[in-house]
Amino acid sequence: MSGQFIPVCAPMLIGNEKEYVMDCLETTWISSSGKYIERFEAAFAEFCGVKHALTCCNGTVALHLALMALGVGPGDEVIVPTLTYVATANAVTYCGARPVLVDSEPKTWNLDPALIEASVTPRTKGIIVVHLYGHPAEMDAIRKIADHHGLFIIEDAAEAHGAEYKGCPVGTIGDVGTFSFYGNKIITTGEGGMLVTNNDALAARIRQLKGQGMDPQRRYWFPIVGYNYRMTNIAAALGLAQLEKIEWHMRRRIEVAAWYQEELQNLDEVIWQSEEEWAKHAYWIFTILLREGIGLSRDDLMLALQEQGIETRPIFYPMHQLPMYHSLRSAGGYPVADRLARQGINLPTWAGLTRTDVSYICQSLRESLRGCLMNIA
Numbered sequence: 324m325s326g327q328f329i330p331v332c333a334p335m336l337i338g339n340e341k342e343y344v345m346d347c348l349e350t351t352w353i354s355s356s357g358k359y360i361e362r363f364e365a366a367f368a369e370f371c372g373v374k375h376a377l378t379c380c381n382g383t384v385a386l387h388l389a390l391m392a393l394g395v396g397p398g399d400e401v402i403v404p405t406l407t408y409v410a411t412a413n414a415v416t417y418c419g420a421r422p423v424l425v426d427s428e429p430k431t432w433n434l435d436p437a438l439i440e441a442s443v444t445p446r447t448k449g450i451i452v453v454h455l456y457g458h459p460a461e462m463d464a465i466r467k468i469a470d471h472h473g474l475f476i477i478e479d480a481a482e483a484h485g486a487e488y489k490g491c492p493v494g495t496i497g498d499v500g501t502f503s504f505y506g507n508k509i510i511t512t513g514e515g516g517m518l519v520t521n522n523d524a525l526a527a528r529i530r531q532l533k534g535q536g537m538d539p540q541r542r543y544w545f546p547i548v549g550y551n552y553r554m555t556n557i558a559a560a561l562g563l564a565q566l567e568k569i570e571w572h573m574r575r576r577i578e579v580a581a582w583y584q585e586e587l588q589n590l591d592e593v594i595w596q597s598e599e600e601w602a603k604h605a606y607w608i609f610t611i612l613l614r615e616g617i618g619l620s621r622d623d624l625m626l627a628l629q630e631q632g633i634e635t636r637p638i639f640y641p642m643h644q645l646p647m648y649h650s651l652r653s654a655g656g657y658p659v660a661d662r663l664a665r666q667g668i669n670l671p672t673w674a675g676l677t678r679t680d681v682s683y684i685c686q687s688l689r690e691s692l693r694g695c696l697m698n699i700a
């Protein structure tokens with residue numbers, strides 16, 4: 324098996340991607356209008372069961388548009404989980420607002436509803452919920468707090484296409500949902516993003532903001548400062564082809580995760596993000612947690628796997644550990660996110676992995692663990 328390399332993520336272009344992209348080139352519809360934009364938006368709205376789906380150029384921009392459309396500005400506060408990809412907090416910062424960082428819940432690793440209330444102030448405008456690694460957050464509990472304080476909810480579903488909370492597609496439960504189609508996400512357009520909402524006024528506002536602020540009734544009249552946050556027809560062509568096969572992409576990831584769970588269930592040193600009974604997990608990246616107190620460094624284990632041709636990643640560094648957000652630490656600290664960040668490893672997860680790959684990864688993991696533990700003893 325030596326000499327092989329298993330990346331942590333890889334796109335699978337197994338459908339009409341080439342045909343649709345070639346169609347853009349042959350018809351010269353390569354910029355940000357064209358039939359693939361319309362078809363991708365319509366198909367994505369149908370996939371989520373939502374009224375409006377709006378393309379944009381990436382998932383970060385989708386968050387920025389959602390926040391602007393909801394009126395977030397300087398002086399406002401927005402609650403975000405500290406354990407997330409940096410874009411969630413950055414989008415709040417772009418608005419001149421302050422991300423208020425909240426710790427994770429230990430089982431699903433998502434925003435802990437029990438800790439939100441204490442972070443609400445008169446400046447709080449809303450909450451960004453992240454469905455981390457594809458597992459939905461506890462939306463009912465979060466909704467209750469949001470309604471009580473009159474806060475909006477944005478669902479950052481960048482990692483959770485097709486995940487469900489109590490049978491509801493994620494992204495459609497809050498006021499606005501945002502998705503990413505970066506190359507390592509569940510489906511990809513290269514770079515790309517989508518916003519979904521059932522709110523007509525919000526959809527209109529988002530459409531105006533992403534199109535340089537142009538007045539929808541009067542071409543080339545710009546009554547507000549807008550942005551060029553549009554997606555190209557070429558990216559949408561890729562997205563439509565990917566979306567046509569999304570059931571396959573989703574099934575394959577669930578299968579890969581099941582293989583991991585089967586192979587690792589007897590390995591005492593390792594646990595993983597739980598799948599709650601009310602959740603349909605999208606398994607963007609299967610992530611394990613080394614048990615604490617086994618006297619083995621997470622980074623040494625990652626290095627050992629790398630030597631066997633297996634790429635892994637550390638779990639996200641929580642926002643409060645990053646230099647620009649360090650000053651936003653709350654007095655109580657973030658014990659759960661800190662522990663996850665110390666012990667978490669992202670294992671290769673993508674639709675093209677075979678059973679043989681997963682067995683090899685798990686066998687290497689077992690051997691590396693045994694080797695490391697023997698070195699200590």
Ligand SMILES: *Cc1c(COP(=O)(O)O)cnc(C)c1O
Nearest residue numbers: 381382383408410481503504505
């Ligand atoms: C990937 C990701 C984003 C940003 O998406 P881009 O398309 O890379 O800009 C935002 N939030 C989360 C949680 C992500 O994983």
